Amino acid sequence: MQATLPMLRTVLLLLLLIAHRAAAAPSAGDYLGSQACATCHQAQYQAWQGSQHAHAMQHASAETVLGDFADARFEQAGVESRFYRRDERFYVWTEGADGRMAEFEVRYTFGLDPLQQYLVEFPDGRLQALTIAWDSRSRATGGQRWFSLYPDARIRPGDPLHWTAPSQNWNFMCADCHSTAVRKGYDAERDRFNTRSAEQVVGCEACHGPGAAHLRWARTGAQGTDKGLTLLLDERRGSSWRASLERLTARRSAPLAQRKEHEVCAQCHSRRAQIAEGYQPGRPLLDHYRPVTLEPGLYHADGQQREEVFISASFAQSRMFAAGVTCSDCHEPHGQKLRLQGNALCTQCHQAATFDTPAHHFHPPGSSGGQCVSCHMPETTYMVVDPRRDHSLRIPRPDLSERLGTPDACTQCHSDRSAAWAAKAIGEHYPQRKTGLQTFAEAFSDAEQGLPSAIEELAHLLGEQGQPAVVRASAAARLGQTNADVHWDALAKGLGDPDPEVRLASIAGLERAPAQQRAQILGPLLGDSLRAVRSEAARVLTDVQLPESLAGQYAKALAEYEDSLALHADRADSRVALALLRQRQGSNEAARAELTQALRLDPAHLQARLNLADLLRALGQDDQASALLAEGIARQPDTAVLHYALGLTQVRLRQADKARASLAEAFRLAPDDRQIAYARVLNLWSGDPGAALQILEKLTRQHPYDAPLREAATRFNWKAGQHAAALRHAGCLQRLQPQAETVQRLLGEQAPAAGDVQHACGPEPSGS
Known part of the structure; x- marks a missing residue:
């Protein structure tokens, strides 16, 4: 806690840290824009111009808008929206945040294929994404129409999914991945945005780093192996995939020493939280982002994608990732097209005579069932019309689907059959069942069911170095959510894992460990080389008395954690996290102020309302807690946990009849x-x-x-x-x-x- 260091020393350290970050940040002049690359890299530039990256975000114009704005109308749940043009500008007449129909100007297009969204700019600098989108597929495939991203729901103003809500805010949700070198520019005092980027689209410098030094290198003929770039994406240079008679699958000629491409792509192609601005290729990913693990709800127990998780962690659990396959082995990075089409892409490395044959896939050649991706990269459709392939590249396991209820590639096509049928069919073709690299499904499933045996299974996974790092990290995250004390030794060992994501997940899992134990085993992590790791250690050590020898490292790491929260001060989530920090530091009034601000930013934020009600209870102000929860119920009447919390508050207020009614309603809803x-x-x-x-x-x-x-x-x-x-x-x-x-x-x-x-x-x- 802060008592470990005099307040003045803490402030001075924080000021020094901020000054260091400001000095290290690239200036706007370091970024030149993609056009500056075209002279020397014409072929790459032309390929990029036809890519999704080059159309990630554009000013709305006759050239960029794909949707029908010729007085087109779209009706959903009794609300009719209208899309039209006036004076070469684009407008939508739709329901605003106050529930009234109004006119809004579309300022930007967002994306290209298979759908295009549209952004509305508000006077405070917010850009909000309309949840009515344009299906840009051909008419023959069902496109060329307006559609709702939430087709089965009536999304009312105040709902977290309404287009004016924080969940549809471009400045936080989208900008960092749809533009280059974004600075959010949120002013917490004025509650305004001044978001800026080096380039409005995902340009060359998003992947190669700022180009000014490279241009100087090219013009002057200066020496240097880095060519003036922050990172050379040269993982494929000087290496190849070599086939041999005794192996069915090619192997990389030289081991992959670094994960350069994967980290560059993962800055956006991953489910992650941003903890600091200013990422450049070549900088450690975990100095700027905190990737999520294979969390329940986001992934199925066997690691298959469930929600929209953006590829990275799926690929990181695959055998191909372990073998050293990089993103550009399959994808041409500038135009984003596959290097080869169909099974030819896979048979670059996997012997066609063995794998591209009915003897392997038992489907007619050239059929959809005979495509490698149908079995090994099944699709899940997101945003109604956007199918994404699962990049975990796994062996189909209908036997697991039968036992665990996980998705099965076989019955995705054979929808009239069962997983048991598929398991039997595969068993007949392959009597010696292949389990594949991903062997964690049972342990994760047992953990999700709460089986006592899961603790030992997870501890084993965490310590098994042969498992992919993302699996070990996911085991640590699940282990930390159990209530048993026996997991602490396993998590303590995870703190020494060579992979930072494993260390990060292990730290969070030790949050409930005794203070003395945390001080002993987490103290060294305050000096970790990666910001995400050391700042998480500081968060978990906030209520621990540390030795004076760690005071400086603790103050610096805690300042970094608070800085990550300040970066997203526009979000109720960050305000809630800061409130929890202040409570652990013993400042309930500061926590109350943050939670109050969180609800001002997002009145529908459930956790902020519940935490504030709980804090009011702790302060002996149950009457205010009751009013706060009743207000939440008026906004969200079908939210069971609000009725539950109100019922408990009414019990404390000795309002027996009201409590009985509230708890009965909570039980009815959930x-x-x-x-x-x-x-x-x-x-x-x-x-x-x-x-x-x-x-x-x-x-x-x-x-x-x-x-x-x-x-x-x-x-x-x-x-x-x-x-x-x-x-x-x-x-x-x-x-x-x-x-x-x-x-x-x-x-x-x-x-x-x-x-x-x-x-x-x-x-x-x-x-x-």
């Missing part, structure tokens, strides 16, 4: 939420114990490995005289926590032995 359902159990117990036990029984079936639920089921059933049910739940609890004394404490001499009730908790782990 009957499968374990916290809400358990609160409903407690609320019902005194008046209707039978109904309470029914809910509790359903909860334990849905969450069979939740020890606190089993303990509650044991206790309540015993109280109700349902001794057989109590013993059944106690048997499971004994299996879940064999070292604990919980069952003996609850039931005394009636407690069963750990082995008396077999499989009481549900099915065996998926890997068994």
